[in-house]
Amino acid sequence: MLQQPYDVEVGAGTMAPETFLRVLGPKSYRTAYLQPSRRPADGRYGENPNRLYKHTQLQVILKPPPDDVQELYLRSLEAIGIDLRKHDIKFEEDNWESPTLGAWGIGWQVMLDGLEITQFTYFQQCGGIDLDPISAELTYGLERLAAFLQDVDSIYDIVWSRAADGSSVTYGDVRLAEELQLSVYNFEAADVQKAWQHLQLYESECKALLDGYAALKKKEAESPEESAIRRFPVLGAFDLCLKCSHLFNILDARGAISVTERVGVIARIRALAVGVAKAYLDQQQANAREAAA
Amino acid sequence: MPDLLIEIGCEEIPARMIDGAREELARRISDLLQRERLSAASQNGASSFSTPRRLAVLVQNIQSQQPDIQEQLVGPATKIAYKDGKPTAAAEAFARKAGIDVSRLEKVTNPKGEYIAATVTRKGRSASEIISESLPKELNALYWAKNMYWRAGKPERFVRPVRWIVGLLDGQVLPLEYAGVKADSKSRGHRILSAGEIRISKAADYDRDLRSRSVVANPSERLERIRKALDAAARTVPGTRWREDGELLNTVVNLTEFPGVVLGTFDRAFLSLPEEVLVTVMRDHQKYFAVEDSSGKLAPHFLAVLNTDGDRDGVIRHGNERVLRARFNDAQFFWNADQKIPLTQRVEMLRAVTFQKDLGSYWTKTERVRQLSATLAQELKQQGRQVSLPTTDEAARLAKTDLTTELVKEFTELQGVVGGLYARAQGHTQAVADAIYDHYRPESAVDTIPRSIEGALVSLSDKADSVCGMFALGLQPSGSKDPFALRRQANGIVRILAEHNLPLRTSQMCAASLALYKAAPELKDKLRELDKAPEALAAFFRERLDFYMREVRAIAYDVVNAVLSADSNNVPDALSRAEAVARIRPTPDFLAISTAFKRIKNILRQARESGKQWPQDFNSPALTEEAEQTLGSRVIKAAEQVESLRKEKRYGDALSQIAQLRPYVDTFFDKVMVMVEDEKVRANRLALLATMQRSFSTIADFSEIVTEKAAGC
Structure with missing residues (x-):
């Protein structure tokens, strides 16, 4: 499945539903998609040649992972023009964990001539749910790969496209203003009060939906009505949860979250993510039952 | 005799885990073979190999078969087995079960009577069967x-x-399966240089076969190759050498199957960054590996170890x-950006940095550390030590501010160091900068301690604050669990006190720290173990000091026990007392006195247990016998002398005073019976012994000293 990028702000390709939700449950799935990933605290006003507020990931999910997943991965590098015989490639231990998503995995950072180009993770848990089967998640850092292939020192010097007359448009031409302005927004301008309000609004709506799903389940136990389950907007609840996560990141970049609040807010978002994951899995099972019947 | 080869082919194993896993697998296979009588106990174990993608064990000359065992099975009683000299149905059935003819049944007599028996041979099983059956369990473990x-x-x-398994015994593939992978004779070559399978025909050729496919399976050989390659690469820049780093060598050995080295160069301009930062990044x-010139200064080069041939x-x-x-x-960018907000302005920013989720922020920690270090500094000053209170306080105030800097966020291992470097760059005194720089030290048993007293005080206060806070929360280490590295921190405290010779009592340090926690109303509900903490901390620090004295200072355990039983709170003092005890210990008088003290301890214990009572002090005139009168007057004199010598910390002299009591003590025990009928006399004698125990156990509890006789028991 070649998918489009998800159009709600996420901090990583992992948070897009094509990963976060698809890795749940027993169904096999394979997908790849690009995912612009926003991390407000990583913004550097466009001044740092290697750091971005928004970078692009190529996210690949293989569920379950094939036995030759590493070989397939290496061939993907060859496919974009990297002659592995001429380079030094290493798989170095790097395990991944996201407390806000209740997710973790075991894996490596793949190093190409000393450059980390991919995060390779065997997902073990997601939304607090043990995964079976597990998924392999390959996250390619596209800016890094492009800078490597074009041998430039600054991401902003990457040639994005070249016209027939030889003139070129660089990454900086396309994105520098966005990096600068959103760094200013995230670090200086974002209205802290409003961001808190937005967070609360999204959270309460997400919670209301999850409560609604639970109520529906209860009702269903008394008088089965599967179609009501199938059309219940669990995916809508997930979008609201993603909104909360992004707002948390903005507040964090803004320095607006105190120590005591921090643990609590992370737990709140985690509760939403775990709730959505549970509801999603339940809904999938109900759908499967309905299809079987 | 056949050779056994097992290779577990795996996706890249984390470098830090490989050595341990290789050794454990070799041990498990050797143990298995011995347990199953497939190898001689005298056999020199197994050779083992490892790369990131494989763990392998080769055992030569094992038994292909377990030896058969003769076993005697006992059957029914003879009187049931035979009737009129003829075997009964019961005997027939037993013989059939044992698989022998009735005529070959034997008789055995045991305490219960006479029984029939059968000697049977239990066939040894084949090595192939046993290994294939047992290895999966070993791998799971x-x-x-x-x-x-x-x-x-x-x-x-x-x-x-797990992606492949080689299991060969005597050239044959073992019927072994683990994790859905069936053993085979095919291993795999280097991922890139020689991808694909390679058949291993003989176990003993494993190493050689893999080398032909660009895999050096022996880690020590890879280490040698890397060293040589580093030497050769460094030689291409005249006057330089690579900086030795054992830990890093070990890591790169375990990140490569076929190592090579390249020398790279960086812009000289980066040498303006502190060496600590450059080396950490590299x-x-x-x-x-960092490269240095002949004076030890960093050269603008580096050496990268590759997993490829060139x-x-x-x-x-x-x-x-x-x-x-x-x-x-x-790093340069972070360094420059960080200078825009000086450390002094970062103190407030610590409010947003979590120290521990229940204990609050680094800002509140900083406030506590400032107060604690001031208390400790005052104490040292009163004892006549040179210590600057303003330096201590300024360093304590700024110690944690580097946690808010970009450089430390990026290179967390440089915490403290960055603070020190920034403090110097921002015009603080060298003393303040050094104290901040050093305050995480010692981070390991081999790390150095803070250089100055002020650095030592900030380090002590920071560590004591963490340890005490965790104990107050009830999060003390237990068994192998010590997630907050409290033992390491307490070891650091003990080492600093010992090596800076700081007579600060650990109990007082903890009490002062706990008092600061107690004063924080917002923590009231969280510090559930606050009341129990002083006692738990005392035991914890005694354990750490005990460890330091035995393991680091190599002091005999009974001397440590004797000294710490008297007092375990003052580290340098415990060390001087131990030194004095160790010096006087070999003398005959001292050994005899130690034995006498054990006797005193026993007598007093038994008297206490049988409900006897005695006054605090003995009554000299009421002592009746000459031996006890002499001892009594000697004890009074010696007690005064010992006390004044002890106050002057002349422990050696004090102990000689005690040792000199030996003839009087000996005569006393020879001539005088303590537990006599007469209650008054008995109580007075017990009081004499109790006085001795009390007055002469202030330096060390001699009853803890193992005398040779006792040691023999």
Whole structure:
């Protein structure tokens, strides 16, 4: 499945539903998609040649992972023009964990001539749910790969496209203003009060939906009505949860979250993510039952 | 005799886990073979191999078959087995079960009577069968710091997915299966240089066969290759050498199957960054070796260890140089950006940095550390030590501010160091900068301690604050669990007190620290173990001091026990007392006195247990016998002398005073009976012994000293 990028702000390709939700449950799935990933605290006003507020990931999910997943991965590098015989490639231990998503995995950072180009993770848990089967998640850092292939020192010097007359448009031409302005927004301008309000609004709506799903389940136990389950907007609840996560990141970049609040807010978002994951899995099972019947 | 080869082919195993796993697998296989009588106990174990993608064990000359065992089975009683000299149905049935003819039944007599018996031969099983059956259990039991599921249905966990298994015995493939992988004779070559399978025909040729496919399976051989390659590469820049780093060497040995080295160069301009930063970036983040000139100063080069045979076009060097340049640029960028907010302005920012989720922020920690270090500094000053209170306070105030800097966020291992460097760059005194720089030290048993007293005080206060806070929360270490590294921190406290010779009592330090926690109303509900903390901390610090004295100072355990039973709160003092005890210990008088003190301890214990009572002090005139009168007057005199010598910390002299009592003590025990009928006399004698125990156990509890006689028991 070649998918489009998800159009709600996420901090990583992992948070897009094509990963976060698809890795749940027993169904096999394979997908790849690009995912612009926003991390407000990583913004550097466009001044740092290697750091971005928004970078692009190529996210690949293989569920379950094939036995030759590493070989397939290496061939993907060859496919974009990297002659592995001429380079030094290493798989170095790097395990991944996201407390806000209740997710973790075991894996490596793949190093190409000393450059980390991919995060390779065997997902073990997601939304607090043990995964079976597990998924392999390959996250390619596209800016890094492009800078490597074009041998430039600054991401902003990457040639994005070249016209027939030889003139070129660089990454900086396309994105520098966005990096600068959103760094200013995230670090200086974002209205802290409003961001808190937005967070609360999204959270309460997400919670209301999850409560609604639970109520529906209860009702269903008394008088089965599967179609009501199938059309219940669990995916809508997930979008609201993603909104909360992004707002948390903005507040964090803004320095607006105190120590005591921090643990609590992370737990709140985690509760939403775990709730959505549970509801999603339940809904999938109900759908499967309905299809079987 | 056949050779056994087992190779577990795996996706890349974390470098830090490989050595342990290789050794454990070799041990498990050797133990299995011995347990199953497939190898002689005298056999010199197994050879083992490892690379990131494989763990292998080769055992030569094992038995292909277990030896047969003769076994005697006992059957029914003779009187049931035979009737009129003829075997009964019961005997027939027993013989059939044992698989022998009735005529070959024997008779055995045991305490219960006479029975029939059969000697049978239990056939040894084949090595192939046993190994194939048992190895999966051994593989499941291998220890991994972190492991994973990968197959659907979650049948097993291993460090990473197992992809192939070589299992050869006498050239034959073992019927072995683990994690859904059947053993075969095919291993795999280097991922890139020689991808694909390779058949291992003879176990003994494993090493050689793999080498032909660009895999050096023996880690010590890879180490040698890397060392030589580093030497050779460094030689290409005249006057330089690579900086030795055992830990890093070990890591790169375990990241490579076929190691090579490239020398790279970086812009000299980066040498203006502190060496600490440059080396951390190279070592911790890129796993590069630093290169230094003949004076030991950093040269603008680095050495990268590759998992490939060379870099003919220079693209690998070029790539690594590019990455390092980006990393150094980052560091430079962070350094410059950090200067915009001086450390003094960062103190407030610590309110947003979590120290521990229940204990609050680093801002509140800083406030506590400032107060605690001021208390300790005052105490030292009163004892006549040179210590600057303003330096201590300024260093304590700024110690944690580097946690808010970009450089430390990026290179966390440089906490403290960065603060020190920034303090110097921002015009603080060298003394303040050094104290901040050093305050995490010692971070390990081999690390140095803070250089100055002020640095030592900040370090002590910071560590004591962490240890006491965790104990107050009830989060003290237990068994092998010590997630907050409290033992390491307490070891650090003990070492600093010992090596800076600081007579600060650990109990007082903890009490002062706990008082600061107690004064914080917002923590009231969280510090559930606050009341129990002083006692738990006392035991914890005694354990740490005990460890330090025995393991680091190599002091005999009974001397340590004797000294710490008297007092375990003052580290340098405990060390001087131990030194004095150790010096006087070999003398005959002292050994005799120690024995006498054991006797005194026993007498008093038994008297106490049988409900006898005695006054605090003995009554000299009421002592009746000459031996006890003499001892009594000697004890009074000696007690005064010992006390004044002890106050002057002349422990050696004090102990000689006690040892000199020996003839009087000996005569006393020879001539005088303590537990006499007469209650008054008895009580007075007990009081004499109790006085001795009380007055002469202030330096060490001699009853803890193991005298040779006792040691023999």
